[in-house]
Amino acid sequence: MTVKTPKEIVLELIEKSTDATLQNKGRVYTGDHFLKNIEFSDVMDLVLYYISRQPDLNEIAKIEKYDFQRLIEEAWEEWRKKVEKQWEKFYEIDGAWNSEPGAGGGGMGAAEHYTVLYPGFRQHDYLLAFFLYPEDLPTAHGNWPAYRKYHIEQLIFPKWRREMHRKKLELTFQLAEMVCQKMRQKK
Numbered sequence: 676m677t678v679k680t681p682k683e684i685v686l687e688l689i690e691k692s693t694d695a696t697l698q699n700k701g702r703v704y705t706g707d708h709f710l711k712n713i714e715f716s717d718v719m720d721l722v723l724y725y726i727s728r729q730p731d732l733n734e735i736a737k738i739e740k741y742d743f744q745r746l747i748e749e750a751w752e753e754w755r756k757k758v759e760k761q762w763e764k765f766y767e768i769d770g771a772w773n774s775e776p777g778a779g780g781g782g783m784g785a786a787e788h789y790t791v792l793y794p795g796f797r798q799h800d801y802l803l804a805f806f807l808y809p810e811d812l813p814t815a816h817g818n819w820p821a822y823r824k825y826h827i828e829q830l831i832f833p834k835w836r837r838e839m840h841r842k843k844l845e846l847t848f849q850l851a852e853m854v855c856q857k858m859r860q861k862k
Contacts, residue, residue: 681728715767
């Protein structure tokens, strides 16, 4: 029996995804703006999914949420320098951690917006607690099983399935692997 790598698992799930789940979620998810643009959140969703499939997740995810955020930022910066010329039209690649100036502290950058409003790992002290959150325990925020199933698998994987995103998908796997390696070095 051949054991699949995390990348093979994710690629298989992306290929199995269908647009039917997009249509069930509403018109915004079937429009060109959603389907043709890969944003910071799409990249990070794939990175989190990739991390969740690591065979040593119980070891590498014993990282405090703020240490994980710093690690992501560091990996992003290294990755950005390697791929920015290959990745066309990704306006968030340079300024993902930049917040906008303004009254009351300004607006959030893409990274802050994602970590505050999306998957909910900031609700847990450790990243592992986020990934091991019980599927049967309801919560409005911080539930990896629900976020994985209803957001990533139903909305984001069909988007990544498109041929126009193949090159970006491979580049994103590079980031995901960089993050995992940094997590292994940290433990």
